[in-house]
Amino acid sequence: MEILDLEKVKKGEIKDLREANLWGADLWGADLRRADLRGADLGGAYLWNADLRGAYLWNANLSEAYLSEADLRGANLWRANLWGAKLRNADLLGAKLPDYKICPAGGSFFAWKKLQNSIICKLKIPAYARRTSSLVGRKCRAEFAIVEYMEKNGKLFKGVAYSKHDGTEYKVGKIMKPDQYDPDIRVECSHGIHFLISYEEALNY
Numbered sequence: 001m002e003i004l005d006l007e008k009v010k011k012g013e014i015k016d017l018r019e020a021n022l023w024g025a026d027l028w029g030a031d032l033r034r035a036d037l038r039g040a041d042l043g044g045a046y047l048w049n050a051d052l053r054g055a056y057l058w059n060a061n062l063s064e065a066y067l068s069e070a071d072l073r074g075a076n077l078w079r080a081n082l083w084g085a086k087l088r089n090a091d092l093l094g095a096k097l098p099d100y101k102i103c104p105a106g107g108s109f110f111a112w113k114k115l116q117n118s119i120i121c122k123l124k125i126p127a128y129a130r131r132t133s134s135l136v137g138r139k140c141r142a143e144f145a146i147v148e149y150m151e152k153n154g155k156l157f158k159g160v161a162y163s164k165h166d167g168t169e170y171k172v173g174k175i176m177k178p179d180q181y182d183p184d185i186r187v188e189c190s191h192g193i194h195f196l197i198s199y200e201e202a203l204n205y
Contacts, residue, residue, distance in 0.1 A: 023061075085136045087186035102133040102197055103140040110148065111140070111195035112202035115161040120202055121170055122149040123195055130181060134188040138201060141192030143181040147174045165194075 004022070008014050012031030019039040026046045034054040041061045049069045056076050063083040067090050074094045082098065103109070108127040115121055123145040125131055130143040147170050150157040161170045170176065182190035196202045 082135050083137065087136060090186055092186065097135065100133075102138060103131050105131075111142075111145070111197055112199050113193075113195045114164065114202045114205045115150075115170055116164055116167075117152065117161070119150055119152045119157055119161040120199070121147060121161065122151075122199075123176070123193070124148045125195070130183060132183050132185060132192065135185050137188035138196060139188050139194050140197065141182070141190065141194045143192065144175060144177045145193045145195065147172050147176060 004014065004017075004020060006025060006027070009017070009022075009025075009032075010027055010030040012033065012035075015035045017035055017037045017040050019041075020037070021041050022045050023041045024044045025042070027050055028046050028048050030047065030050045032050055032052045032055050034056075035052070036056045037060050038056055038058045039060060040057070042065050043061045044064045045062075046066045047070050048066050050067070050071070052070055052072045052075050054074045055072070057080045058076050059079045060077075061081045062085050063081050065085045068086050068088045070087075070090045072090055072092050072095050075092075076096045077098060078096050080098060103111070103125070106127065109125055111123045111125055113121045113123055125142045125145050129145065132141050134140065150161055150170065150172060158172070162168065163170065168176070176193050178192050180191045182192055184190060196205060
């Protein structure tokens with residue numbers, strides 16, 4: 001595969017970057033406006049403050065990429081892999097985003113959470129609770145949730161359990177409310193009641 005001149009890439013002198021190997025590349029502040037990055041490997045690339053307006057990132061690998069403060073307005077991210085990408089403060093206005101939502105957009109549903117001491121908690125997310133599926137991982141979060149059931153080692157647990165993150169108290173029947181709720185899809189871990197959709201995911205978390 002041809003070795004790319006990163007300085008020319010950063011200056012915007014190379015726009016045809018289809019299937020380019022840019023894994024881990026330092027592209028801080030790069031001018032990638034309207035660049036064709038279809039199928040490119042940008043895993044772990046440093047794209048902080050990069051200008052990606054109108055870039056074509058269809059099927060690109062952006063896993064673990066640093067995209068904080070990046071300008072992605074109007075970019076095509078359809079089928080892009082954003083697993084673990086850092087998107088805090090990235091501008092996604094008008095961007096075509098991957099069409100997947102892990103948690104249901106409406107209605108009530110059940111979800112799962114792993115607490116301290118390997119206690120598994122079943123949560124009910126009410127229909128009127130706002131919820132967020134992140135672009136960058138499997139964890140979701142809700143505005144509030146109700147503790148339906150808890151178990152330890154496959155057996156009913158009736159006591160008090162505590163979250164792994166901040167020690168918040170969980171017990172059956174309690175309505176869990178965070179200090180505040182953050183609906184930002186660019187961030188996986190933020191304010192809200194975090195959960196996973198399947199029991200297996202929670203068990204293995």
